[in-house]
Amino acid sequence: MILTRKKAAMISVICAVLVIAIICLLTKPSQSNLLFQLGEEVSPVAIDAGEFVPVDSNKILTEQNARLIKVENFHAKQLNNDRSLHIYLPPGYYTDTVKRFPVLYVQDGKSVFDYSDWSKESLGMHVTADKLISEKKIQEIIIVGIDNIGEERINEYAHWDGIDMGKPVKGKGLLYENFVIHDVKPFIDQNFRTMKDREHTALMGASIGGLVTFNIGYRHPETFSKLAMMSPYFGWGDGKIYSELDRGVYQEKRPVKLWIDVGSTEEDFMGMAAAVISFLRKNGYQDYDELAVYEAPGGEHSERFWADRVEPILLYFFGDIGKPQSVALYMEQEVSISKMPYGNMNAVVTYDSGFKLTDIKGNYKVEKPELLLVGTYGRLRPLKEGKTSVTFLSSLGLEADGEITVVK
Template sequence: MVHSKSWHDQRLVEIPHFASEILGNTRSLFVYLPPDYHENTERRYAVLYMHDGQHVFSADASGESWDMHVTADRLVAEGPMDGILIVGIATVPDQRLNEYFHEHPNMHLAFKPPFDGDRYEAFVIDEVMPYINRTFRTLTGPEHTAMMGSSAGGIVTYNIGFRRPDVFGHIAVMSPYFVKADFDEKGELREIPFYHRYGTHPKLRVWLDMGGAEGTFMEKYAREEAERLVADGFVPGEDLMLYLHPGAGHSQSDWAARAHAPLLYFFGRIGKPEALEICGGEIVGVKGPDKRINPVVTYTSGFMQTVMRATYTVLDPQLLEVKPDGTLIAKSPGTTRVIVQYGNCTADKEITIVDALPERVNVTVTVKVPASTPTYPSLYAGIEVKPAGDGLYKGSAMIPHGLTFTFKVSHGFGRHERLKPDSGITRRSFVASSDQELYYEVEGWEI
């Protein structure tokens, strides 16, 4: 049964208790209809399927809203995109990771089974899509069908896209959970790549992104996968778009802020390059960790992407070299400027070269919680912190130099601290630029 919600002349509908014989469970589907859906009754529309559907159009206790209806309406009103349908497929409590992970030997290195990704894939293709196509006026075929997901929803999008390009012609893989990265008992970062690479080049357009402040998710994973896709035959700017978003964290509000870009890439008109900015790479060592700059180009439509290959000029080449992929090769201490060009756009930035930078820095975090807080096994404050007595939690970790964390203190998935609304602070953040000790005080917890 379709239930309309009180919004935009009943253009957001919920299908509650949608039953799956394949998975043996039920969930809600949420469907956005474009502005002219009820007027142009002969028209059919392309469809975007999204995971974590309970957050696609609204917020709940465990997460913010992507507000995809707001973004889609805006793009249609402004002109760069025609109307589409958006289908949000809700998760089932306690089944999210099971359903979003496909069975593969690498998975067993990082997680315990069951892995029901194959069955979830069949549920989407063989149960959800036929229902949507019967109930609403859709355009069918991969050229009109896209999928989008973030975090674990990003990896299931990646898997389904490469497994079934005959069904989905476009995939948006946002902040993908490709690698399990955590800290061992000594505070050393360990990284376990668990996703399966296909090494193929199907007829598929891929949007791949990562925020620069996602902590241990690390934008390097998205960049490395983009390079591998290029080796597989994908062409940057054509069937592959990479966007490394400076300062973005791992939350619905961060994904919402850039969701317009894959919508334009799949269904709209991105326009022409309008501005170019060089992000990152402010300081690099002759000795120490590899550093890259991130040239981001913005288009007249508001679309943006990271330029994977660019032309660079260094004013003092005896100090620094920049490879076409943005890698900085430091030669001698000093300061110079780097100029990058993409199309008719040009940008420049000052880069400081020092003798050496540390590979990792030691960060110690202490969190004070309210007296009414139960004793949790651990909290998350960029890194894991554990009970230290007297309402304190403490932890230390060796973190790669330059890594940025943006977060709320939490005691489980979606269970965050409550920040004062008049403080102007929506999240906390720190940059692992040097050894440091950080202290946070939790005022209260979200209900």
């Protein structure tokens, strides 16, 4: 009798464990129930492009509420090659089956959500987008990462021939442009609930991916209304972009909203960006509303640093940046008369939403102007040894102070 009771107790425990396990399986959160977290490994649902059907009737995706999707072997007709597309769907995609969403297309697609083969770093855009959406700071969006083709990356991202690391480059930018506009976008519009018009379509890229983003978007404002260039390699190909700015479609102001950023350690890229920014402002682009510029303090040329700039880009394009809250003045504590480059001052304005930009319209007031000049974009020109304070008067009604020493 005692043995029977023990068996009965054991059976009861086993049954309870099984019930709990079944409940856990049935209530296991799907991708759409959870927000993506930093450092979390989430495998996308992979489907061959030839077998892909629209999401709303795609059981493979709807049964899993898949929000990270990899479309494999997607064919580029004119380039005649295949690559993958990496797609992020917002948390509410499966709960509202009528709603349509803006789309952000991003170059170098693998590192948009996953780790780059080159740097082993990631932009982690799915994490940032989920965070901002959950905080109701941006609208829900779809993000599409377009893979590069390894050795063909430079060729496809270049709109003209050139030399890269001693090797000749045959520019295939026009063919790649055709691929993005006439292959990728129609596929996304046909298979996902997108807002197809230009007002809700954006393009983004980093380094030479920023250059091709500028070229494609500036040439096709009928397709894209927002362009984000992170550490753009405007000087690639002997800086041909600078001569192009005075001719053809480039010489006219286009109806696009522009974001340009660069890290403060990227001295060469800062100079390249400054030249294009000057052209755009001369062409009539209005600071803040049409053109946002950000020099990221300590920023370097890799995904880990670009990831920190994803949030202000998403806020600028798809949210409400809010109101200016504070300004901080980043600068060298010491500058040498005999050592170039002299560097620059960087006035970073932070908004109440967390949005950041560099105020390039403000004025610098040097206490002892005989020691130091501060020019366009905060460029420094040391004149004489000594110490002076500098006050920055923001065009947004804010103020910041700093002190700098000029040495021989």
